[in-house]
Amino acid sequence: MAIIELRNVTKIYKVKDAPDIRALNDVSLVINEGDFISVCGVSGSGKSTLLHLIGCLDRPTGGSVFVKGIDTKSLNEKGMARMRNNTVSMVLQDFGLIPTRTVYENLEVPFYFESDRKAKKDKIVSALKYVGCSELIGRPVVKLSGGQKQRVAIARALVKDSPILLADEPTGQLDSETKEAIMLLFHKINKNGKTVIMVTHDNEIAKETDKIIFIRDGRILDTIDTK
Amino acid sequence: MIFRRTILFIERKHRETVILTVLLFLLFSFFFSGVVMYQSTESYRDKALAEIGATLQISYLPELDESTLDGVDQNILSRVQSIPHVLGVDVAPPSLSGSCIPLGLKTVKTHSGFNPEQQPSPIYTDEEARMESDCVDLIGCSAIPLRNQFRNNMSVISDGSFPTNDNPGVLISRYFAELNSLRINDVISLKYLYSDASAMASEVKIVGIYDTTLKFEILEENDMGVAVYKASPYNAVFTDFDTASKILDRDNTVYNFKVYVDSPKNLDAVQEAVQKLPMEWDKYKIYNETLSFYNEYASQIDTVFSNSLRLIILTSTVGIILFMVVYSIWNNQRIRDIGIFEVLGESYIHILMIYVFETLILSFIAAVLSVPTSYFLIQFISQTNSPEFVSSNIINIITPYDTGEYDINPVYAVSIDIKALLLLLIFVFMIVGITGVALMFLLKKSKLQEMLKAGEES
Numbered sequence: 132m133a134i135i136e137l138r139n140v141t142k143i144y145k146v147k148d149a150p151d152i153r154a155l156n157d158v159s160l161v162i163n164e165g166d167f168i169s170v171c172g173v174s175g176s177g178k179s180t181l182l183h184l185i186g187c188l189d190r191p192t193g194g195s196v197f198v199k200g201i202d203t204k205s206l207n208e209k210g211m212a213r214m215r216n217n218t219v220s221m222v223l224q225d226f227g228l229i230p231t232r233t234v235y236e237n238l239e240v241p242f243y244f245e246s247d248r249k250a251k252k253d254k255i256v257s258a259l260k261y262v263g264c265s266e267l268i269g270r271p272v273v274k275l276s277g278g279q280k281q282r283v284a285i286a287r288a289l290v291k292d293s294p295i296l297l298a299d300e301p302t303g304q305l306d307s308e309t310k311e312a313i314m315l316l317f318h319k320i321n322k323n324g325k326t327v328i329m330v331t332h333d334n335e336i337a338k339e340t341d342k343i344i345f346i347r348d349g350r351i352l353d354t355i356d357t358k
Numbered sequence: 359m360i361f362r363r364t365i366l367f368i369e370r371k372h373r374e375t376v377i378l379t380v381l382l383f384l385l386f387s388f389f390f391s392g393v394v395m396y397q398s399t400e401s402y403r404d405k406a407l408a409e410i411g412a413t414l415q416i417s418y419l420p421e422l423d424e425s426t427l428d429g430v431d432q433n434i435l436s437r438v439q440s441i442p443h444v445l446g447v448d449v450a451p452p453s454l455s456g457s458c459i460p461l462g463l464k465t466v467k468t469h470s471g472f473n474p475e476q477q478p479s480p481i482y483t484d485e486e487a488r489m490e491s492d493c494v495d496l497i498g499c500s501a502i503p504l505r506n507q508f509r510n511n512m513s514v515i516s517d518g519s520f521p522t523n524d525n526p527g528v529l530i531s532r533y534f535a536e537l538n539s540l541r542i543n544d545v546i547s548l549k550y551l552y553s554d555a556s557a558m559a560s561e562v563k564i565v566g567i568y569d570t571t572l573k574f575e576i577l578e579e580n581d582m583g584v585a586v587y588k589a590s591p592y593n594a595v596f597t598d599f600d601t602a603s604k605i606l607d608r609d610n611t612v613y614n615f616k617v618y619v620d621s622p623k624n625l626d627a628v629q630e631a632v633q634k635l636p637m638e639w640d641k642y643k644i645y646n647e648t649l650s651f652y653n654e655y656a657s658q659i660d661t662v663f664s665n666s667l668r669l670i671i672l673t674s675t676v677g678i679i680l681f682m683v684v685y686s687i688w689n690n691q692r693i694r695d696i697g698i699f700e701v702l703g704e705s706y707i708h709i710l711m712i713y714v715f716e717t718l719i720l721s722f723i724a725a726v727l728s729v730p731t732s733y734f735l736i737q738f739i740s741q742t743n744s745p746e747f748v749s750s751n752i753i754n755i756i757t758p759y760d761t762g763e764y765d766i767n768p769v770y771a772v773s774i775d776i777k778a779l780l781l782l783l784i785f786v787f788m789i790v791g792i793t794g795v796a797l798m799f800l801l802k803k804s805k806l807q808e809m810l811k812a813g814e815e816s
Binding site (some may be wrong): 183186188189208209211212213215216217221223227229240241287291 | 695697698699700701702703704705706707708805806810
């Protein structure tokens with residue numbers, strides 16, 4: 132069952148005193164519930180733009196993006212924020228953690244509307260346990276290693292139990308051993324029913340996902356099933 | 359939750375938070391000082407100038423004698439009173455006064471300084487001094503409220519009213535009243551010290567009691583001996599012109615009078631109007647008695663007034679620009695944080711709220727600190743303007759003006775009142791509002807992807 136659908140999506144960035152940039156050009160794509168997909172391509176190919184459109188961080192210039200059956204173009208600012216808060220979670224390229232705060236405080240950020248303190252704490256503890264970082268709960272982020280930061284960033288993406296997890300170059304800053312561990316974690320998340328979409332330029336990492344979408348100059352070149 | 363989130367933002371950048379708070383603190387301190395001084399000067403200006411007073415003295419020529427004069431007609435005095443800008447007319451200058459024995463009553467001997475019993479009294483014989491020391495000083499006057507001590511509020515009516523020809527009686531000090539258990543409407547007997555032995559004492563009703571902040575200090579060079587007690591401000595008894603004439607057994611014909619005018623700039627107009635009245639102008643002359651330092655003092659108040667205004671405008675303009683520049687730099691550095699918050703599901707309006715709340719917290723801390731600081735700042739400015747700064751407390755700074763002739767105290771009081779605090783609060787909200795609008799523009803023009811790429815790496 133399709134959880135994400137792109138229909139003839141075009142994204143054009145207007146640049147002052149320069150020609151417009153066509154980041155995505157007539158892209159159509161269907162992603163089913165429970166898929167584990169990687170999007171590959173060189174820098175400037177449009178893979179991050181694709182991720183941002185799916186992640187409700189931006190709206191397409193043309194065409195439609197459906198997330199869980201909702202056309203993102205129909206959502207207002209608040210609706211987009213709600214989608215990001217409850218439906219699509221994102222792991223940012225450089226983790227996107229607040230370094231001066233503790234792990235717990237970083238995981239608290241998505242709970243803006245949560246009034247039940249105990250429920251919030253239970254969810255944070257459970258997410259950290261899931262990614263294997265329970266012992267880091269009170270530690271300042273600045274004192275964590277790269278691998279630990281990535282786990283915490285993933286825990287933060289999982290803490291609201293969103294059905295879709297997006298990851299932008301999640302292994303880009305990690306050594307090979309840590310990369311493996313993080314990929315195992317993504318597999319575990321996917322096996323537990325979440326749809327995982329990651330952007331990477333590392334073909335070896337991409338091969339570990341169920342499907343690879345190759346993108347170049349804003350168009351989908353090829354789609355490969357690795358299974 | 360919004361408070362916790364805001365604190366989280368503030369803690370993100372310690373140095374910038376401190377810089378912003380200090381900037382706000384300086385801005386509010388100067389602004390508040392300016393407002394307080396401006397307001398105080400504005401409210402005290404007219405009052406202070408009225409305290410100094412602009413006066414015309416109409417006196418008969420020095421070579422003449424009262425016996426050769428008919429006196430000033432009551433109708434003339436009424437017409438003078440009705441001239442525009444005339445505050446009042448005193449028909450008994452210098453004063454229709456004299457020592458009176460308050461029969462059966464004690465006089466106030468409270469004082470500071472030297473003991474008059476141990477001082478020589480070359481002017482008075484011991485007997486005269488003893489008699490004077492138990493006397494009150496009866497002052498007959500048709501314009502008691504315009505006398506210095508009442509004009510500058512050093513003495514204030516606390517019970518009853520001022521005696522007038524229509525409300526005859528005496529006005530006594532609270533010290534004298536309490537010493538003798540006297541109340542309003544009580545009747546006392548006064549006898550002029552130098553009247554004939556057979557003369558009867560006059561019975562007068564107490565129509566008013568005044569409180570006074572005047573101090574009575576006896577100096578070492580006192581040459582009146584114990585008679586000095588009669589000069590005590592606590593033993594002054596004010597009465598209307600007619601009553602004084604009766605007690606002192608003096609002619610109640612008016613020979614001289616003093617005209618109090620609201621401002622020196624109106625003196626010429628008043629003088630012209632007075633001169634048009636049908637008086638024996640070949641026997642009378644008008645003297646301008648306005649104190650010489652009036653204009654100097656007015657100019658000093660105007661300087662404080664305009665400097666305060668400059669302080670408000672300058673600090674507000676420079677402060678707001680400087681604050682906005684620093685705030686913009688800081689926001690550009692934090693733009694990635696905003697991006698992260700947006701990615702995690704914060705809406706544009708919530709982020710705006712967090713930022714506005716953050717500025718509100720910093721502004722309130724700065725504003726609270728600025729109030730006591732302004733007190734010292736005003737003190738410094740006042741000291742620079744007027745080195746005769748003498749007394750202060752947390753809500754009032756009294757700056758007397760030393761004229762060289764005598765001290766007017768208080769003439770310029772700086773008060774931190776509720777109105778000034780309210781203006782500071784409005785200014786705080788204005789700053790918060792400006793930062794909110796600035797942030798709104800920043801959020802509108804920034805694309806989320808760019809925000810995530812901006813700033814530092816985690």
